Amino acid sequence: MKKLAVLTSGGDAPGMNAAIRAIVRSGLHFGIEVYGVYNGYKGLVEDDIHKLTRSSVTRIISRGGTILGSARYPEFKEKKTRIKAVENLRSRGINNLITIGGDGTFRGARDLHELGVNAIGIPATIDNDIASTDYSIGFFTALDTAVESIDKLRDTSFSHQRCSVVEVMGRHCGDLALYAGIACGSEFIITPETGFDRERTIAEVHASFKRQKRHAIVVITENMTDVSKLAKDIEEATKHETRATVLGHVQRGGTPQAYDRVLATEMAEHAVYLLHVDKAHRIVVMRNREITDLSIEDALAMKKETPTKRYGLVGRMRN
DSSP states (O other): OOEEEEEEOSSOOTTHHHHHHHHHHHHHHTTOEEEEETTHHHHHHTTOEEEEOGGGGTTOTTOOSOTTOOOOOGGGGSHHHHHHHHHHHHTTTOOEEEEEESHHHHHHHHHHHTTTOEEEEEEBOTTOOOTTSSOOBTHHHHHHHHHHHHHHHHHHHHHHTOEEEEEEOOTTOOHHHHHHHHHHTOSEEEOTTTOOOHHHHHHHHHHHHHTTOSOEEEEEETTSSOHHHHHHHHHHHHOSOEEEEEOGGGGTOSOOOHHHHHHHHHHHHHHHHHHHTTOOSEEEEEETTEEEEEEHHHHHHOOOOOOHHHHHHHHHHHO
């Protein structure tokens, strides 16, 4: 009987549990025993590996986070550490592994494949910063959380004729800020792709108030600037009260929305099918609305493309 293990690594994302559920149930459909690795690559090295059954994944499709847990584990970069992980798998007769996470997770899968493990990766990150796939598991739920929060801030900003500077997650990718800003009708969206011009931003917010707008929302990707300082500068220039809000890790949690559950299920089923037909060293991706797969090397070599049409819309909004 074939056996496979599944782990989640890196930042958690809503929909990971839906993927775990689909892996277990698809595996059972093909007569494959499925094992869960707890706490990511750390659990793989520490031999925290346990068999999963159909009942193990009952009623988890709607749960946020990951029932398997996750952990940052830089020690996995060392070959001797990875060899220990492979030994733990082989002691159970497991030679197939599905990893759920981002690019760092995929690099770990690539390194294990070089040691003889049949590895498959599934993209899951709220940042949507994986170049090889149009969308990753968790992005749309995080987007809904950001939009809901910004909508609520707009209500109070309008009431008090205030400006709100809202920092969303994204690391080095502006997709969350871009999509959230468009969905909330913000005229001021700042991302790594647009760049940040402090004076221009302040001038444009000032100009909007001069046009008798009652409020302003500035949506910005994390790590672009100190948002508290930006809010203070805007307030000094416009004489309108300005508040900074950092949404933070609230964007990671919560019940995954329907699309993330469906995307997770489809990607997971494809991953299991690849192992069933003895195809490995692949990343499951969505490209042009189709679920397909690429080699891990090709996927990691790809660069994130800027959605120029949407950024063109931002430019028209600001003008």
